[in-house]
Amino acid sequence: MSAQHPIIAVTGSSGAGTSTARVAFEHIFHRLDVKPAFIDGDAFHAYDREEMAEAVKRATIRGENFSHFGPAANHLDKLEELFSQYGDSGRGMTRRYLHDEIEAAEFGQRPGTFTEWQAIPDDTEVLMYEGLHGGAVTDQVDIAQHVDLMVGVVPTINLEWIQKIRRDTDERGYAPEDVARTILRRMPDYVRYITPQFSRTDINFQRVPLVDTSNPFIARDVPNADESMVVIRFREPRAWPVDFPYLLTMIRDSFMSRPNTLVVPGNKMRMAIEIIIGPIIEMLLAARPHSPHTDRATRGKGRGRKSKR
Numbered sequence: 127m128s129a130q131h132p133i134i135a136v137t138g139s140s141g142a143g144t145s146t147a148r149v150a151f152e153h154i155f156h157r158l159d160v161k162p163a164f165i166d167g168d169a170f171h172a173y174d175r176e177e178m179a180e181a182v183k184r185a186t187i188r189g190e191n192f193s194h195f196g197p198a199a200n201h202l203d204k205l206e207e208l209f210s211q212y213g214d215s216g217r218g219m220t221r222r223y224l225h226d227e228i229e230a231a232e233f234g235q236r237p238g239t240f241t242e243w244q245a246i247p248d249d250t251e252v253l254m255y256e257g258l259h260g261g262a263v264t265d266q267v268d269i270a271q272h273v274d275l276m277v278g279v280v281p282t283i284n285l286e287w288i289q290k291i292r293r294d295t296d297e298r299g300y301a302p303e304d305v306a307r308t309i310l311r312r313m314p315d316y317v318r319y320i321t322p323q324f325s326r327t328d329i330n331f332q333r334v335p336l337v338d339t340s341n342p343f344i345a346r347d348v349p350n351a352d353e354s355m356v357v358i359r360f361r362e363p364r365a366w367p368v369d370f371p372y373l374l375t376m377i378r379d380s381f382m383s384r385p386n387t388l389v390v391p392g393n394k395m396r397m398a399i400e401i402i403i404g405p406i407i408e409m410l411l412a413a414r415p416h417s418p419h420t421d422r423a424t425r426g427k428g429r430g431r432k433s434k435r
Contacts, residue, residue, distance in 0.1 A: 131216040132410040133209055133253045135260025137323050138279035144256050147279050150399035154407055163250040167257010168223035170201045175238025195315035202267045209272035212253045219243045261323035270326050274410055278327035285335050287342040330359045354392030367405045
């Protein structure tokens with residue numbers, strides 16, 4: 127943790143809604159006139175696309191579990207080094223994973239490869255990580271300890287599966303049975319390394335479908351935002367500037383399901399992120415020595431991450 131160089135981690139698997147969160151955070155940073163360093167978690171994978179396919183084949187032959195969810199397929203040590211260095215000095219090294227032809231063309235490379243490691247610009251004010259392991263803790267690394275604000279973005283498990291099945295079959299041409307095998311192969315790592323992070327997060331945004339998803343392997347459509355609700359759980363509400371009466375007034379059709387849990391319509395997720403997270407980021411920035419944000423921020427009662435696991 128660092129008062130001078132705050133770190134925000136948005137943790138969730140592909141299709142969880144992290145893209146919606148990214149847009150919401152961009153709006154917040156723009157309104158606050160803040161220059162962020164955006165870090166893509168995919169940049170810390172240990173293998174490019176072709177290498178990963180070969181690594182999975184070898185692991186399958188050996189009867190071993192291997193997936194992007196687990197530490198063996200990622201440079202978690204480099205990610206922790208980045209967080210630690212950024213917290214100390216506002217600096218660090220990152221790279222980009224080139225997902226598709228459009229991204230790859232910019233660098234003259236193949237899709238599924240990485241750019242070279244390069245330094246983060248010196249003049250950023252906050253680091254925002256978006257990926258799988260923003261709150262990961264293993265026997266070798268403790269990434270969570272470096273994070274000032276940790277946000278989980280996750281759908282219910284059947285909805286997550288539906289999104290993956292539809293994407294991999296419709297866009298990538300995989301057979302449904304192959305996607306099912308991939309889900310099963312990843313499950314041990316998901317349970318061991320991904321799920322525990324959502325108990326460490328300060329705030330969770332979980333999308334819950336309001337339509338039948340009991341058999342995700344035969345679902346034809348991914349439930350849309352209008353067919354969903356978002357459950358927002360605050361781990362320690364008093365640690366942050368969270369005004370529940372204000373939120374209930376601002377977000378139509380929202381309600382409290384528990385003293386620390388707000389439920390909002392699915393199509394209000396981005397709005398909810400912006401009006402909940404905006405004051406928290408302003409508070410983090412105001413806590414920096416000689417911060418220009420101090421006069422217009424609410425400091426709140428604490429940083430929220432001193433006492434943890």
